[in-house]
Amino acid sequence: MHDHTDLLLRQILTDVLGLKQGQADSFDAETGLFGHLPELDSMAVAGLLTELEDRLDIVIEDDEIDGEMLETYGGLLTFAEGKRAGQ
Amino acid sequence: MTPASWPCPLPGGGSAGEYALVFDSGRQDRLLIVPALFDEGNKLRRLAFDVMRRLDAAGIDCFLPDLPGCNESLQRLEAQKPQDWLDATVAAARHFGITHVLGMRGGCLLTPAGLPVWHYAPVKASALLRQLLRARVLSSREAGREERREELEETARTSGIELAGYRMGAAFYRSFEDMVPSGDAVIIPQESIGGSGLWLRAEPDENRAQADALAAMIMTGIGA
Numbered sequence: 005m006h007d008h009t010d011l012l013l014r015q016i017l018t019d020v021l022g023l024k025q026g027q028a029d030s031f032d033a034e035t036g037l038f039g040h041l042p043e044l045d046s047m048a049v050a051g052l053l054t055e056l057e058d059r060l061d062i063v064i065e066d067d068e069i070d071g072e073m074l075e076t077y078g079g080l081l082t083f084a085e086g087k088r089a090g091q
Numbered sequence: 092m093t094p095a096s097w098p099c100p101l102p103g104g105g106s107a108g109e110y111a112l113v114f115d116s117g118r119q120d121r122l123l124i125v126p127a128l129f130d131e132g133n134k135l136r137r138l139a140f141d142v143m144r145r146l147d148a149a150g151i152d153c154f155l156p157d158l159p160g161c162n163e164s165l166q167r168l169e170a171q172k173p174q175d176w177l178d179a180t181v182a183a184a185r186h187f188g189i190t191h192v193l194g195m196r197g198g199c200l201l202t203p204a205g206l207p208v209w210h211y212a213p214v215k216a217s218a219l220l221r222q223l224l225r226a227r228v229l230s231s232r233e234a235g236r237e238e239r240r241e242e243l244e245e246t247a248r249t250s251g252i253e254l255a256g257y258r259m260g261a262a263f264y265r266s267f268e269d270m271v272p273s274g275d276a277v278i279i280p281q282e283s284i285g286g287s288g289l290w291l292r293a294e295p296d297e298n299r300a301q302a303d304a305l306a307a308m309i310m311t312g313i314g315a
Binding site for chain 1: 130218221222223225226227228229230232233239240255287288290291292293294296
């Protein structure tokens with residue numbers, strides 16, 4: 005479960021940020037996302053979350069979205085794994 | 092590729108000029124591209140151009156019209172209704188003597204009936220709106236305002252709403268939100284042209300391999 009979610013999340017970030025394949029491999033738990041990457045504006049984050057829902061088959065409520073889960077790669081991964089476990 | 096003008100019907104009667112980018116050499120096969128909508132329109136515009144260039148080289152005329160209220164149009168977006176956009180694509184198809192149609196993402200909601208149609212990565216209106224509403228909730232939260240999606244939807248239906256810089260009227264929103272792509276098109280899913288959808292990108296981007304693949308599918312379909 006962990007590895008699969010982790011891989012999917014890296015792929016989605018690769019797609020949204022237009023990274024080269026493999027570039028997202030260097031992301032670790034502390035890698036900054038929303039607020040750290042200028043191209044990751046609210047529209048891009050909305051797209052990222054919608055992709056996350058489609059590819060992980062989860063539903064994300066607006067009140068679940070907070071600064072902490074979006075701030076770092078680790079925060080987003082923990083959130084995604086929690087949502088999948090709760091299905 | 093040259094800009095052309097075409098007469099787009101106005102809701103109250105008469106018409107107003109809208110622009111289209113065209114490769115028009117008076118050839119037999121003539122493809123109308125109905126562009127992606129809102130923010131996705133910007134992200135996919137380069138892909139649309141790249142596909143048009145390839146099809147032109149293969150002997151197919153291509154037409155990419157502006158919908159009223161979008162891109163270079165002088166009409167107000169807020170005054171549009173989905174039916175006006177449908178009337179616009181029908182009028183563009185008639186004006187340019189179109190033989191085939193390609194809808195891209197939200198443009199698949201507006202492809203005229205009665206012609207061979209492809210839908211590239213079609214999307215329901217509700218999915219487009221969900222993402223725009225989410226972006227609005229996120230940016231408001233960043234600005235220290237708490238907004239709820241359900242309340243925004245209610246506001247949108249009664250008095251219109253601005254989402255990601257696009258001002259939609261209440262009548263537009265109410266009829267748009269239930270729209271789904273028509274079922275008579277040949278669907279080209281993103282997976283079939285490889286890579287991930289360029290509408291996902293945070294910044295507009297290009298991808299030659301995807302343009303090659305999409306153009307090749309249209310060429311094969313037309314038999315050019």
